[in-house]
Structure formats: structure tokens, C-alpha cells
Amino acid sequence: MSIVQNLLASRALEALASPHGVDRYLELVNPMWAAREVRARIVDVHREVDVAGHPPVATITLQPTSTWQGHRAGQHVQLGVEIDGARRTTRVFTVSSPDSRQGDRFTVTMRANPDGLVSRHLVEAEVGTMVHLSQAQGEFTLPDQVPDHVLFISGGSGITPVMSMLRSLQRRTHRGRVTFVHYAQSPEHQIFADELAEIARSGYGIDVHLLHPELGDPALSPPWLERLVPGYRDVPTWACGPAPLIDAVQKAYADSDALQVEYFKAPVVSTGAAEGDVTFTRAGSTAANTGATLLEQAEAAGLKPEFGCRMGICFSCTATKKEGTVTNVLTGETSSLPDEDIRICVSSPQGDCAVDL
Amino acid sequence: MNSTTLTDDQLDEFGKEMDAIRQRVMSELGEEDATYIRNVVKAQRAFEVAGRALFYLPPAWPLAVASLSISKILDNMEIGHNVMHGQYDWMGDPGLNSRMYEWDTMAPSENWKYGHNYIHHTYTNILGKDRDIGYGILRMDEDQEWHPYYLGNPVYAFLLMVFFEWGVALHDLEVENMVKGKRTWEENKALRAGILRKIKRQTLKDYVLFPALTGPLFPLTLAGNATANLVRNIWTFNIIFCGHFPAGVATFSEEECENESRGHWYYRQLLGSANISGSKLMHLLSGNLSHQIEHHLFPDLPARRYPQIAEEVREICQRYGLQYNTGPLHKQLGSVAKKIFKMALPPKKADTASTQTKVSVGDPVAA
Numbered sequence: 142m143s144i145v146q147n148l149l150a151s152r153a154l155e156a157l158a159s160p161h162g163v164d165r166y167l168e169l170v171n172p173m174w175a176a177r178e179v180r181a182r183i184v185d186v187h188r189e190v191d192v193a194g195h196p197p198v199a200t201i202t203l204q205p206t207s208t209w210q211g212h213r214a215g216q217h218v219q220l221g222v223e224i225d226g227a228r229r230t231t232r233v234f235t236v237s238s239p240d241s242r243q244g245d246r247f248t249v250t251m252r253a254n255p256d257g258l259v260s261r262h263l264v265e266a267e268v269g270t271m272v273h274l275s276q277a278q279g280e281f282t283l284p285d286q287v288p289d290h291v292l293f294i295s296g297g298s299g300i301t302p303v304m305s306m307l308r309s310l311q312r313r314t315h316r317g318r319v320t321f322v323h324y325a326q327s328p329e330h331q332i333f334a335d336e337l338a339e340i341a342r343s344g345y346g347i348d349v350h351l352l353h354p355e356l357g358d359p360a361l362s363p364p365w366l367e368r369l370v371p372g373y374r375d376v377p378t379w380a381c382g383p384a385p386l387i388d389a390v391q392k393a394y395a396d397s398d399a400l401q402v403e404y405f406k407a408p409v410v411s412t413g414a415a416e417g418d419v420t421f422t423r424a425g426s427t428a429a430n431t432g433a434t435l436l437e438q439a440e441a442a443g444l445k446p447e448f449g450c451r452m453g454i455c456f457s458c459t460a461t462k463k464e465g466t467v468t469n470v471l472t473g474e475t476s477s478l479p480d481e482d483i484r485i486c487v488s489s490p491q492g493d494c495a496v497d498l
Numbered sequence: 499m500n501s502t503t504l505t506d507d508q509l510d511e512f513g514k515e516m517d518a519i520r521q522r523v524m525s526e527l528g529e530e531d532a533t534y535i536r537n538v539v540k541a542q543r544a545f546e547v548a549g550r551a552l553f554y555l556p557p558a559w560p561l562a563v564a565s566l567s568i569s570k571i572l573d574n575m576e577i578g579h580n581v582m583h584g585q586y587d588w589m590g591d592p593g594l595n596s597r598m599y600e601w602d603t604m605a606p607s608e609n610w611k612y613g614h615n616y617i618h619h620t621y622t623n624i625l626g627k628d629r630d631i632g633y634g635i636l637r638m639d640e641d642q643e644w645h646p647y648y649l650g651n652p653v654y655a656f657l658l659m660v661f662f663e664w665g666v667a668l669h670d671l672e673v674e675n676m677v678k679g680k681r682t683w684e685e686n687k688a689l690r691a692g693i694l695r696k697i698k699r700q701t702l703k704d705y706v707l708f709p710a711l712t713g714p715l716f717p718l719t720l721a722g723n724a725t726a727n728l729v730r731n732i733w734t735f736n737i738i739f740c741g742h743f744p745a746g747v748a749t750f751s752e753e754e755c756e757n758e759s760r761g762h763w764y765y766r767q768l769l770g771s772a773n774i775s776g777s778k779l780m781h782l783l784s785g786n787l788s789h790q791i792e793h794h795l796f797p798d799l800p801a802r803r804y805p806q807i808a809e810e811v812r813e814i815c816q817r818y819g820l821q822y823n824t825g826p827l828h829k830q831l832g833s834v835a836k837k838i839f840k841m842a843l844p845p846k847k848a849d850t851a852s853t854q855t856k857v858s859v860g861d862p863v864a865a
Contacts, residue, residue: 157707159699160600166595169543221590227532229590260660449616452763454797456584456596457616472521482587 212277296382465494513761575785623770
């Protein structure tokens with residue numbers, strides 16, 4: 142940490158900037174100055190794949206503030222953008238570049254799905270745009286001591302963390318063997334195609350297998366894996382992709398300790414009525430959705446959430462909805478964003494819903 | 499029980515018209531509102547930094563105090579009060595979020611939000627429920643029983659004005675309820691710890707660190723910071739007292755508000771509040787609490803919207819024959835001062851009925 146950084150994060154400066162905090166002043170002078178928060182400037186937007194009729198995939202290069210503590214390959218980061226200049230919306234993206242250290246540039250790679258508010262914004266973003274970041278998070282990482290043989294299995298966008306790992310291994314001049322298996326819809330949909338082709342050509346102990354089951358390639362199965370990597374259940378394996386692929390991998394590995402997985406969570410979208418289940422994540426309880434407000438349902442479940450006016454004006458009951466769709470009973474507005482702050486006294490769930498209570 | 503001047507159906511219609519305004523403005527919120535509050539924050543920070551810096555130039559002392567006072571007033575009113583109401587929560591900006599924001603006063607935001615957003619805004623002007631009627635130390639309504647203690651009403655009000663930020667901080671301890679035995683010293687333990695922590699931070703900053711940074715000018719800077727806090731105290735006290743205490747503002751009994759409908763809630767907010775007319779600058783410095791009526795009808799709408807919808811609210815009130823209490827600052831202040839003095843004295847038996855402020859609400863005594 143530099144002297145300036147130490148000074149900015151010092152208790153003396155914090156006491157002077159109380160109660161707002163040093164960052165609330167620094168950001169007004171230069172958005173790249175920060176004492177604690179992490180922000181980044183977009184320095185490049187690169188289209189990886191642009192198949193007509195399909196959502197584009199892009200890699201965004203970010204220059205973080207010096208408060209970025211670096212990441213380990215396989216980790217993800219929360220990234221927030223101001224939609225329409227007013228509403229900050231945050232989503233999680235996987236870092237695609239190799240391990241980074243404090244203040245290092247890094248990249249995130251994403252598919253801009255039609256309902257992906259943030260990713261659609263990012264792939265169209267102009268160089269120079271500021272974004273808000275968390276520190277890197279996640280346990281889906283490579284150990285410091287990499288085993289002699291590792292197996293990567295990925296599907297679709299699940300290639301991103303695995304790619305970060307592969308790139309890190311190359312940079313760390315890993316001497317062992319790497320088997321890289323990836324499932325994509327078609328060769329046109331293959332992201333990082335040129336880089337993977339280069340890796341396959343130059344060898345260095347990395348076997349690359351790009352498969353397209355829709356075009357006749359074999360799907361994942363224990364016999365097929367056994368033929369590719371004999372004794373695969375004992376080979377340290379990292380798998381990332383959509384739920385069906387991960388299910389197949391988990392079945393193939395039974396309860397082997399060698400397997401580490403990461404899923405993509407598909408957002409739960411409204412079924413339009415008082416059906417489904419309401420889950421209170423902190424209490425760990427689930428009950429059938431009655432269509433009443435979340436506050437009433439929480440109380441019916443024996444919880445005692447904080448509340449005040451019970452009419453949506455005082456914000457005492459604000460809680461984080463983890464997933465699901467809620468309707469504001471006053472305005473009829475519905476929203477399906479994950480990790481959204483809602484007033485539970487005026488929010489009633491539509492279908493499955495999880496709240497941090 | 500409907501003791502209002504409107505029928506149940508009218509109340510219902512009235513409520514629906516208010517809901518419609520609210521819904522329309524909610525759907526319009528966007529970049530303009532975000533830019534506005536960000537600019538106010540920028541201005542506040544600039545005044546603050548300028549104020550702190552000008553203390554290094556002794557001849558510029560009055561300017562430094564003025565600059566810091568403006569900063570503190572903006573922080574307290576247009577930013578702090580409104581952000582902590584959740585008016586900008588929809589922006590998703592942690593710096594402008596009601597759950598995160600902490601203001602530059604002695605009162606911890608956490609306590610204040612409970613006492614203000616919940617108790618005061620939900621039970622506005624219901625005697626026995628709204629602790630902001632006289633703040634537990636003043637007599638501000640005829641229906642508060644007179645006691646010789648209240649002979650000191652003007653003195654208490656003056657002291658509250660001078661030490662307003664301290665008063666707001668201590669308000670949440672509900673001292674009056676402790677005196678009545680309704681609340682124990684133990685119950686206040688966590689609150690006290692929070693208040694003490696905040697007071698320490700505020701005192702350290704304004705009365706130790708910043709004065710010390712100016713070296714030999716320590717006493718001047720200390721006096722300057724104290725003056726800026728005093729200016730802010732006087733200003734906010736006056737604006738806030740004009741919100742609910744001018745003549746003609748109605749109070750309500752708990753019975754009237756049992757099982758209250760949404761329409762009646764709006765009705766009570768309207769008749770329980772008063773506006774101050776004036777210039778744009780006055781509205782800004784009051785945090786748009788000069789539109790106390792609109793604020794009480796729609797406490798979670800960004801305050802910059804209040805002047806825009808005031809015309810419409812007024813027109814609706816006219817149609818329903820409801821009073822819309824407004825006047826220039828000096829008139830509202832004069833009216834509040836008069837009330838403070840009048841309430842110090844025991845009620846004159848003969849005219850209690852004729853001077854009831856509740857006449858406009860359809861006299862609940864007769865109802």
C-alpha cells in the first residue's frame with residue numbers, strides 16, 4: 142500500500158470526514174480516487190462473439206481503483222452500473238483474466254442476455270464509463286499448489302472462470318497436464334476460439350476438447366469421461382456451467398472429493414399468482430405463498446421482522462429480497478431483480494420468492 | 499368513527515386522488531431527480547470544504563462561518579432529512595440510501611428514523627401518540643393538560659432552539675415517558691450508547707480536530723464551528739416548528755384515528771401540517787419542508803417534487819373544502835411564537851370552546 146493510500150484510509154482522516162466518510166469527498170474530486178470503496182473505469186469493450194439473432198458476448202477491461210485487492214482465478218465480482226443515469230443496478234460477473242494483484246487491470250466476460258439489464262448496458266458502454274465494484278468473491282478457485290493433472294469442464298458462459306484458471310496456469314508456467322473440456326452450442330458460439338486454438342496448437346500439456354452435442358458430439362457421460370481421462374474421479378476437477386451440465390457432472394463423480402462446481406442461478410420469474418413458496422433465508426424456513434404481504438407472511442411463519450408504519454412510508458421494514466417477483470400492493474408495480482431492497486409491508490410475492498429475513 | 503367534514507365516500511375519493519398523484523410522480527422518477535440530489539450534495543461538500551479552509555484566514559471568519567452554516571443546513575435538511583426518508587432509495591446508491599446515510603448532527607440516524615419516519619409520520623398530530631407535539635417538553639396544544647411547569651414554555655422553546663441538535667438526539671430517549679414510569683433507564687441502554695458514540699464523533703471533529711488543524715487559530719475555529727452549528731440549530735428549529743404548530747393546524751384524538759382509512763390518513767396529514775411560502779432559495783434551505791403538507795402526504799417522494807405538485811394538491815383541497823394552511827415565514831413564525839406563549843398559561847375557562855383550533859376539522863368535542 143502506498144503512503145497516500147495509507148493516509149486516505151487512516152483513522153484521522155476518517156474522523157475529519159465523519160459522518161460521511163472519506164470516499165464521499167474523494168469521488169467528487171476524481172472518481173478514480175478511493176480510500177475504501179472499489180470503483181473502476183472501463184478501458185476497453187471487446188466483442189468476443191456476435192452471432193446474428195443471438196445475444197452478443199463481450200469482454201470488458203476494467204482499470205480498478207488502487208483499493209482493488211486483486212483476485213484469484215475463478216472468482217467473481219459484483220459490478221454496479223447506473224442505468225439511465227439514475228438507478229444503480231448490480232450483478233455478479235466472473236473475472237476472465239488471470240490472477241490479479243492490488244490495483245491491476247482485469248477483465249470480465251459476459252453474454253448480454255435480453256433480460257440482462259446490466260450486461261446489456263455494459264456491452265454497449267463507452268470507454269471511460271465508471272462502474273462500482275465489490276472485492277473479488279467466491280471459493281471456486283485454484284489452490285496455490287496446483288496438482289499435476291487438472292480437469293476443467295465447462296458449458297456455455299461457464300467457460301469464463303475456467304478460462305481465468307487456464308490463463309493463470311499458463312502464466313504460472315504450470316508444468317503438469319491440463320484437460321480442458323468445453324460444451325458450446327456451435328463453433329460460431331465459441332468464445333475465446335482463437336486463443337483456445339492457439340493453446341491447442343502449441344500444446345504444453347493442455348488438451349483442449351471443444352464439443353457441440355447439438356451437432357452430434359458426444360454428451361457428457363461416465364464412460365466417455367473414463368475414456369478421455371482414465372480414473373477421472375480422482376483427478377482434481379473444476380466444473381462450471383448451466384444446471385443440467387453440472388447435474389450430469391455431479392452424477393458422474395458420485396461423491397468424489399476431487400470435484401468442485403459452480404452453477405449459474407437462473408432468475409426465478411413470476412408465475413403471476415399467489416402460488417409457489419416463500420423462503421426466509423436467515424430463519425431457514427419455507428412456507429406456501431399465501432399472497433399476503435411478505436411482512437404478514439413472515440409473521441405468520443413465526444418470525445418477528447422489524448416494522449414501523451405498515452403502510453410503506455417509513456422504510457423500517459426494508460429487507461433484501463434474494464430472488465423472486467414481488468408486487469408493490471400500493472402501486473401494482475412488480476419487480477424481479479435479485480438482491481433488491483424492498484419494503485416487506487407493501488410487497489407481496491408472486492410465485493416463488495426468497496427474502497433475507 | 500368519522501368526525502371529519504367529509505363523508506366516508508368523499509374521504510375515499512380524496513385518498514384515491516392523492517394516491518394517483520403519488521403513483522404518477524413515482525413513475526416519473528429518473529435522471530433529473532438523481533442529478534438534482536447529486537448536485538445538492540456537491541454544493542454541500544463544496545461549502546463545507548470552503549468553510550473549513552477559510553478558517554485559516556482570520557479576516558474571512560464570517561465568510562467561513564456562513565459557508566459552513568450553509569453546508570450544515572443543506573446536509574441536515576435537503577440531503578439528510580430527505581435521504582433518510584428513503585426518498586432516493588430507488589437510486590440504489592449506497593451514499594444516498596436511507597439505511598446507510600448518517601447526517602452531520604448529534605442525533606444518530608438510526609434513532610431518528612424510528613422516532614421521525616415511523617412514530618411522527620404515521621401518527622402525525624395524534625395527541626398521546628405523536629411525540630413531536632411539543633417534543634415531550636413543551637405545551638403546544640390546548641388538549642395537552644396545563645401544569646405550572648408549562649409557565650416556562652417560552653424559555654424551554656428558546657433553549658430547545660439553541661440546542662436543537664442535542665434536543666433531537668435526546669428526544670429518542672423518551673425522557674418524558676421515563677418520568678411517567680412508562681419507560682425504564684435499562685430500555686435506553688443501547689440508545690444511549692449510540693447517542694454517546696455519535697456525540698463523541700461530532701464533538702471530536704468540530705470542537706477538537708478541525709480547530710487543532712488551524713494551530714494558533716484554535717479558539718477562532720472552535721467558535722466558528724460552534725456558531726455554524728448554532729445557526730443551523732436556529733434555522734432548522736424555526737422551519738420545523740412552522741410545520742405543525744401555526745394557528746389553524748389540527749390535532750386529533752386516538753379515538754378519531756382508530757381503524758383509520760387511507761383517505762382519513764391523508765386527511766389528517768393535510769390538516770395537521772402547514773406550509774411556508776417563499777423563494778426557491780428558501781425552499782432549498784428548508785429541505786422543501788416549506789412544503790410540509792406535500793411532505794406529509796408523500797413522505798417518500800423526492801422533496802424537489804413537492805413544489806411541482808403543490809398546485810394540484812391545493813386544487814384538490816379546494817374542491818373538498820379543506821383548509822390548506824400556508825403563509826410567509828414571518829407570519830407562520832409569529833403564529834407559532836404566539837402559541838408558545840399562550841400555551842404557557844392555563845386555559846381560560848370561558849373561551850376554550852370558541853378558540854378551538856379544531857373547528858376546521860368538524861369539532862370532535864361535539865361529534
